[in-house]
Each structure stands twice: as C-alpha cells, then as structure tokens.
Amino acid sequence: MISTWRRRKADRRAGKKQLQQPDGNPNVEIMIPNHFRCPISLDLMKDPVTLSSGITYDRESIETWMEAGNYTCPATNQVLRSFDQIPNHAIRKMIQDWCVKNRSYGIERIPTPRIPVSPIEVSEILSKITVATGSGDEMGCRKLVAKIKIWGKESERNRRCIIVNGTGRVLSAAFDAFATASSEKHAEILEEILAELTWMFPLDAQGHSYLGSPTSLHCMVWFSKCGHLSRMRTATLALKQLLSLDQQHVDALAEIEDVVEVLIKLIKEPICPTSTKDSLMVIFYLVSSNEKIKSKFVQKGLVSLLLDILVDSERGICEKALGVLDEICGCDQGREEAYHHALTIPVLVKKILRVSDMSTEFSVSLLWNLCKNEKREEGGVLVEALQVGAFQKLLLLLQVGCGEKTKQKTTELLKLLNFYRGDFECIDSMDFKNLRRPS
CATH class of the missing domain: 1.25.10.10 (Leucine-rich Repeat Variant)
Structure with a gap:
C-alpha cells in the first residue's frame, strides 16, 4: 500500500495519469503534456488565462495567488504591469481536443468555461436597476435581478465581483423602494431581491440602512406570515443576518406590532429545520436586549x-x-x-x-x-x-x-x-x- 501511494505521488509530480484501458488494463499511464498543466497547481488547466508576463495559468490558481496579495508572475517573478487575465482560447481548445482523443481511457472533456463577469458589467446592471426602481418598472427590474442571479450561480469569482461592486446597497435600496410603494403589489420582485441579498451579507452601512428601514422590516415580517413558503424562508434568513449586525434593527423590529405572534407561529408550525433555526436566532436577538418583548414572548407561551x-x-x-x-x-x-x-x-x-x-x-x-x-x-x-x-x-x-x-x-x-x-x-x-x- 505504501509503495502504491508513493508511486501515485511520484506519477502526479511527473504529470502522469494512470487510467484504465477499454480492455480493463489499469496499468496504462497517460502523460499530460506540460503546456496543458497549470504552473501553480500542476493539474490539467480547466480555464487557461494568460497574464501580461505571457505565462498561462489556470484561472482559479492564479486568482488565488493574486488574492493572497502577490503582484508578480509566479513562474517568472516579473512584476505584473496589469492584472488582466486574458482567456487563452487556443490552449483551451487544444486541451479539449486532447481530452476527446483520450476519452477511451476515462478522461472527460473539460467544459468550455464561461467568461467571468467584469466590474463594468456589474456597474452597468446596477445603474439600470436604479433607473428601473426609480420609475417603478417592476418587470424591467426583475429581468436585471435575474441576470445577477445567473452570474452568481456561475462561479464564486462572479459572486465576489458582484458583492464588491456595491450590489447589496443597490438591491437594498430597490427593496425599500418597492416595499414603500406596496409590499403586496410588488411581492414577486421583493422576494427575488431578498433572495439575492441573503448571500451578499454583510452589507455596507447604506445597505443596512435601506434593508433595516421600518418599511423593509414590515415587509419581511409580512413575508414571514403570508403562508408562501419560499418567502417565509427567505424573510427569516434575511432577518437573522440583519439583526446579527446592528442593534438598531433589533430595536426597530421589536416595535412591529405582530412580530411576536409571527415568530411564535414559525416555531410552532415549522417550515423546515433551517427556518426554525433562523427563527430561533431572530427571537434570541430580540429577547437578549428587550425586556418588554421578552415578557410578550412569555405570555404567548x-x-x-x-x-x-x-x-x-x-x-x-x-x-x-x-x-x-x-x-x-x-x-x-x-x-x-x-x-x-x-x-x-x-x-x-x-x-x-x-x-x-x-x-x-x-x-x-x-x-x-x-x-x-x-x-x-x-x-x-x-x-x-x-x-x-x-x-x-x-x-x-x-x-x-x-x-x-x-x-x-x-x-x-x-x-x-x-x-x-x-x-x-x-x-x-x-x-x-x-x-x-x-x-
């Protein structure tokens, strides 16, 4: 067992991949061409990108390198003039062809990667959301929020780009605006906005201010009691995240008339374990700092x-x-x-x-x-x-x-x-x- 492990480790360093032939022979070794391997991870590149130094890396590896505060090319130690990562379509196509050629040995073809969203694209979408919100264009705003949802699902890198460019603040402002106009009339866009906001916490100060406004809090409490399961789950999650960061929002929520009854019902008639935990955390934040509401919860059993x-x-x-x-x-x-x-x-x-x-x-x-x-x-x-x-x-x-x-x-x-x-x-x-x- 030890010799087998050492053999595999040595093969990996040498760029070899042990695969099974169609006839069942497990001892055939396929050599991954050196120019198909990322200089950092030494693995087959899935999304090759080229830096200003002219060296090609796998996108995930080089992004991890840069996020760690490195400003040089790992292979040449050259200071990078630009942090732009240019997709190397030629190498990617060659890798895909090589995978197809060797598929009889169990190698799967790498999918064509999607081009990551850029800060400029995010800014353009956010500008359009602000305009659509100001004009009360719910349908236009829903399409734009759906685009952000698609970007966020594509990769973790897209999510980081979306968050750092102020999306949370813009969506919180839109949520407050549509809630102020009418929570019932705009329930669908409000639910979609809130669902996206739940993975963008912590928000900046302005975002917290919009989402923690009395109108926004009333809307989330209304969601929690409306009987629509997805809205109830989203609302309790958003309330938990919001209250964990700002005591002012805890105090504001405690002033809402039927919040105690709503939270008691969520515990008594659970939707799912996650929502039960979120509801218990919301109650915990409320009773930890408000004696008056603590008494109300006791009275409600x-x-x-x-x-x-x-x-x-x-x-x-x-x-x-x-x-x-x-x-x-x-x-x-x-x-x-x-x-x-x-x-x-x-x-x-x-x-x-x-x-x-x-x-x-x-x-x-x-x-x-x-x-x-x-x-x-x-x-x-x-x-x-x-x-x-x-x-x-x-x-x-x-x-x-x-x-x-x-x-x-x-x-x-x-x-x-x-x-x-x-x-x-x-x-x-x-x-x-x-x-x-x-x-």
Missing part, C-alpha cells in the same frame, strides 16, 4: 413551546432553543413559567453532556438560574434536579472539563444540591459510567 422542542430535536435547533430559554428565564415571568412546567428540570438535566458543549453550558446556566432564584423554602427545584440525576451529571462535567463560567456555576449548584442529597437523591452514579463527552 414560548417557554412551553421551547421545552416541547427540546424533548426531541437535532443539535442545531437544541442549542438555539436552549439559548433562547436561557435569556427568557432571565426575567421573573420566564422563570415562573419554567417552574410550572413538568419538563423543565428533566429536560435540562438530560441535555447536560448529551448534545454539545454549547448545550451543556446553556443547560447548566438555566439550572443555576432557576435554583438560585427559587423563592420556595422547601427547595423544590433542587429536589427535583437531584431525583433526575443532576448531582452525578454535574460531577462528571467537572471531571471532563468545561469553561470557567460553567465551572463556577456547576460548583455552586453542587453545593446547593448537596444539602438535600441524603433525603432525595435516587439515581445511582453508576448509571453514567459509560457517558462520553460530546465531540
């Missing part, structure tokens, strides 16, 4: 809903649900709801060391919060925690290791639980002997 989700949910949803619950239980009203729910303590203890480090930290924080703030003298929460095995779980957590804050809360919880151990503990520590720390 969010605590019970989150606990039901936590009984059986995948890792990503579990982490986010615990994070939201941790914030909710930071207020008296949230803790009271948690105290009265039969699943609270069993679920939190179960999640310790079962899902992920993050889930463990949130679970410990929640237990600590509930135990420290309990007003009942008989220690009901502590007794219940003991009965479902919290003491052993917390001891094990200290043994396997955790963050400093979690360690402090764990130690304090153990001291509180120890007071009731003699009378109420009923879980044998051996039940956890094979428990492993989550990866």
Whole structure:
C-alpha cells in the first residue's frame, strides 16, 4: 500500500495519469503534456488565462495567488504591469481536443468555461436597476435581478465581483423602494431581491440602512406570515443576518406590532429545520436586549413551546432553543413559567453532556438560574434536579472539563444540591459510567 501511494505521488509530480484501458488494463499511464498543466497547481488547466508576463495559468490558481496579495508572475517573478487575465482560447481548445482523443481511457472533456463577469458589467446592471426602481418598472427590474442571479450561480469569482461592486446597497435600496410603494403589489420582485441579498451579507452601512428601514422590516415580517413558503424562508434568513449586525434593527423590529405572534407561529408550525433555526436566532436577538418583548414572548407561551422542542430535536435547533430559554428565564415571568412546567428540570438535566458543549453550558446556566432564584423554602427545584440525576451529571462535567463560567456555576449548584442529597437523591452514579463527552 505504501509503495502504491508513493508511486501515485511520484506519477502526479511527473504529470502522469494512470487510467484504465477499454480492455480493463489499469496499468496504462497517460502523460499530460506540460503546456496543458497549470504552473501553480500542476493539474490539467480547466480555464487557461494568460497574464501580461505571457505565462498561462489556470484561472482559479492564479486568482488565488493574486488574492493572497502577490503582484508578480509566479513562474517568472516579473512584476505584473496589469492584472488582466486574458482567456487563452487556443490552449483551451487544444486541451479539449486532447481530452476527446483520450476519452477511451476515462478522461472527460473539460467544459468550455464561461467568461467571468467584469466590474463594468456589474456597474452597468446596477445603474439600470436604479433607473428601473426609480420609475417603478417592476418587470424591467426583475429581468436585471435575474441576470445577477445567473452570474452568481456561475462561479464564486462572479459572486465576489458582484458583492464588491456595491450590489447589496443597490438591491437594498430597490427593496425599500418597492416595499414603500406596496409590499403586496410588488411581492414577486421583493422576494427575488431578498433572495439575492441573503448571500451578499454583510452589507455596507447604506445597505443596512435601506434593508433595516421600518418599511423593509414590515415587509419581511409580512413575508414571514403570508403562508408562501419560499418567502417565509427567505424573510427569516434575511432577518437573522440583519439583526446579527446592528442593534438598531433589533430595536426597530421589536416595535412591529405582530412580530411576536409571527415568530411564535414559525416555531410552532415549522417550515423546515433551517427556518426554525433562523427563527430561533431572530427571537434570541430580540429577547437578549428587550425586556418588554421578552415578557410578550412569555405570555404567548414560548417557554412551553421551547421545552416541547427540546424533548426531541437535532443539535442545531437544541442549542438555539436552549439559548433562547436561557435569556427568557432571565426575567421573573420566564422563570415562573419554567417552574410550572413538568419538563423543565428533566429536560435540562438530560441535555447536560448529551448534545454539545454549547448545550451543556446553556443547560447548566438555566439550572443555576432557576435554583438560585427559587423563592420556595422547601427547595423544590433542587429536589427535583437531584431525583433526575443532576448531582452525578454535574460531577462528571467537572471531571471532563468545561469553561470557567460553567465551572463556577456547576460548583455552586453542587453545593446547593448537596444539602438535600441524603433525603432525595435516587439515581445511582453508576448509571453514567459509560457517558462520553460530546465531540
């Protein structure tokens, strides 16, 4: 096995490719001509381009070289007079012919590459979008946005070119303008614009200002409750990305009248796991900084809903649900709801060391919060925690290791639980002997 690996590695360096003949013989080696190989990667070029130095490279390799801050030709070390990459159609055609000639050996013909979009082309499209938006030309704007969508799908390079030339700002302005005119009338173009904006984050300051305007936020909330699945998914994703970057947008969203009901419905009637995670993140940003809206979520039954989700949910949803619950239980009203729910303590203890480090930290924080703030003298929460095995779980957590804050809360919880151990503990520590720390 070792000699075979070394043989293959040596063959690659020599430009050889071991392929299978039509008769099934696997030992035939095909030599890739040197001028078909990229001087950087030494692989067969798929999109050969020539620099001002006269040397031809594969486009992906030379772009990676330049993006790393290099301003010289890798082969000649010559300072480049221009960073233009001229497609070498002659070499590309020769490579394709060679691939066709050797296709009986399993070589696939490289497809003819599309010419990457240029900054000038992007600027021209954006100018036309601005004009179409100003005149209220929805159909014209949709065609232009569709062109950007096609460019973005062609390559990662196109996406970078689209983003760095201010597309996010122009599309955000268009979204705000059409939303101001009428969200219902212009729903289709608004959905298409928002779908493209979701892969352009983070936007610049102006883009955030347009997309975070009260009108734009109202439109996204309307999308989230309209019943159109693709619009609901797009809106929750855009809201999550927008709120993660600017507290002002969090405050503005909290002022929208029915935002709490909309987000609760998205959790209660999930569209897909991704949208559920996005909705939980939006709720997390809201409750993390706004006590008033935190109370509204509690009144709408969010605590019970989150606990039901936590009984059986995948890792990503579990982490986010615990994070939201941790914030909710930071207020008296949230803790009271948690105290009265039969699943609270069993679920939190179960999640310790079962899902992920993050889930463990949130679970410990929640237990600590509930135990420290309990007003009942008989220690009901502590007794219940003991009965479902919290003491052993917390001891094990200290043994396997955790963050400093979690360690402090764990130690304090153990001291509180120890007071009731003699009378109420009923879980044998051996039940956890094979428990492993989550990866």
